Amino acid sequence: xxxxxxxxxxxxxxxxxxxxxIFFPTKQNTVVATKDxxxxxxxxxxxxxxxxxxxxxxxxxxx
Numbered sequence: 001x002x003x004x005x006x007x008x009x010x011x012x013x014x015x016x017x018x019x020x021x022i023f024f025p026t027k028q029n030t031v032v033a034t035k036d037x038x039x040x041x042x043x044x045x046x047x048x049x050x051x052x053x054x055x056x057x058x059x060x061x062x063x
Contacts, residue, residue: 002009002021009019036042043050044063051059 004023008021011017012019040050040063048063049061050063052062054060
C-alpha cells in the first residue's frame with residue numbers, strides 16, 4: 001500500500017509491470033453502540049420482546 005501523499009509509482013519495483021493507483025473511500029463511522037441497539041426503547045420500537053431469565057427454566061417478558 002502506498003500513502004496518498006507519496007508520488008505515484010509508474011512501475012512496480014519488484015516485477016516492472018505498470019502500476020494503477022486505486023482509491024478506496026474512507027471508513028464511515030456508522031457503528032452504533034451495542035448498548036443503544038439493545039436498549040429497551042429500541043427493542044420495543046422495532047417490535048421485539050426482551051426476555052430475562054427468571055431462573056428455573058422460566059423467562060419473564062420485560063418489554
